[in-house]
Amino acid sequence: NMLLDILWNDPASTEAELGYRKHLLRGSDNIWKYGTDKVVKFLDDNNLELMIRSHEIPMEGLDVFADGRLLTLTSCTNYCGKHQNNGCLLVLQKTFEIVPKLILPQAIPSSEELWIDDEETFKHRPLTPPRKKASSQNHFNT
Numbered sequence: 001n002m003l004l005d006i007l008w009n010d011p012a013s014t015e016a017e018l019g020y021r022k023h024l025l026r027g028s029d030n031i032w033k034y035g036t037d038k039v040v041k042f043l044d045d046n047n048l049e050l051m052i053r054s055h056e057i058p059m060e061g062l063d064v065f066a067d068g069r070l071l072t073l074t075s076c077t078n079y080c081g082k083h084q085n086n087g088c089l090l091v092l093q094k095t096f097e098i099v100p101k102l103i104l105p106q107a108i109p110s111s112e113e114l115w116i117d118d119e120e121t122f123k124h125r126p127l128t129p130p131r132k133k134a135s136s137q138n139h140f141n142t
Helices: 002-008 036-045 119-123
Strands: 020-022 032-034 051-053 062-065 070-073 087-092 098-103
Touching: 036 051, 070 087
Parallel strands: 051 070
Antiparallel strands: 020 032, 062 070, 087 098
């Protein structure tokens, strides 16, 4: 269960949510959302400053959580041809500064060009919901 937890759990929808709560969108009793307090405790307990993950689809390409200590990003733009989300790459400078580079989606091709072109096929994919931006904080110069 620990491996499943590490792979599938997600941060809470807002910075104000603390602790753990069931993740209803993932469809399993073993999958949870965790609050800012849990991120900070994990990082502090393990002498880490930052966690970078890529398990959800932030609409802006990058989502910042826990006062900038947890980053969620995707390099995939327009996920499954449905979401018109940005992508993001992180560049690690020699000074260890992390600089995000946003990738804007291209125009949506016709449905014949998509690798998932109908709702029936889309239903059989594992659920990866887009992550909506919870706050207007921008911790990086993008």
